Amino acid sequence: MDEVRWLDSDEQDTWRAYIEGTRLLIQALDRQLETDSGVSFTDYELLVHLSEAPGRRMRMRDLADATFSSRSGVTRAVTRLEAAGWVRRVECDDDRRGMHAELTAAGARKLADTAPGHVAAVRQHMIDQLSAGERAAVRASFGRMRDELRPGLSRTGEPGE
């Protein structure tokens, strides 16, 4: 590997600003959620995905795909959320291969209570820090990165694959 294309100074600054800004941002969002609502950022994202799915339920493996998580990670998270009463596991009528996770009424209320503070934090620490042009650049570039990196898996919650 003697032909390494090292990062030049601008590229290095771009990478450092991005990775350090991201680390601080995720910590701030996690802290706001934990402090104000007792929910981790990861758990919050799971609840959001369930709330947006048809019937507020998703197959466990679709939930893992949607959150780009491992199956075991989602299983642990759903166990936590089930203990809190915000999610329940239900068997699929039409599909014996897997379990569904379903948002409970208490989970929907929890999400409704939690969302305003989280959205305010996302605005304060990220969205409102960016100009319209920077938002467009972030949207385009991270959308491209996501599409390039996304595994070839269905991300919809639709039945029948």
Add this chain to the structure above:
Amino acid sequence: MDEVRWLDSDEQDTWRAYIEGTRLLIQALDRQLETDSGVSFTDYELLVHLSEAPGRRMRMRDLADATFSSRSGVTRAVTRLEAAGWVRRVECDDDRRGMHAELTAAGARKLADTAPGHVAAVRQHMIDQLSAGERAAVRASFGRMRDELRPGLSRTGEPGE
């Protein structure tokens, strides 16, 4: 909280592209490092910070600040890296309040062996996906986010605070 400024469609797309792209990117970088070098992304960043510090050593708490990690997180990481022989703990001659972590010669070799593959992955999945204008926008906007979120702590490895 009935005055919530929810994200509009463009802002929502910006946030989603960023958070999903970031999740996939970190996973890809972590996977490359683990597979090719047996090092996590977090551990790699620690080794880089030590390699750039004067004398290749930093006080544990400065290392936590520099990587925006908790003290306990850095302690666990240094324990792992010490077991691998890449880092050693040394007492500060001039400062009884804390321990230093120091990069070993084996750690410096490990970093030199690991860096080319990691930089290639950063290029492939991020830097080379962005136009020059997008890189400038990411550099400016995440630099601003970082500065706004950075705790009021010294990030240098300089002695004497």
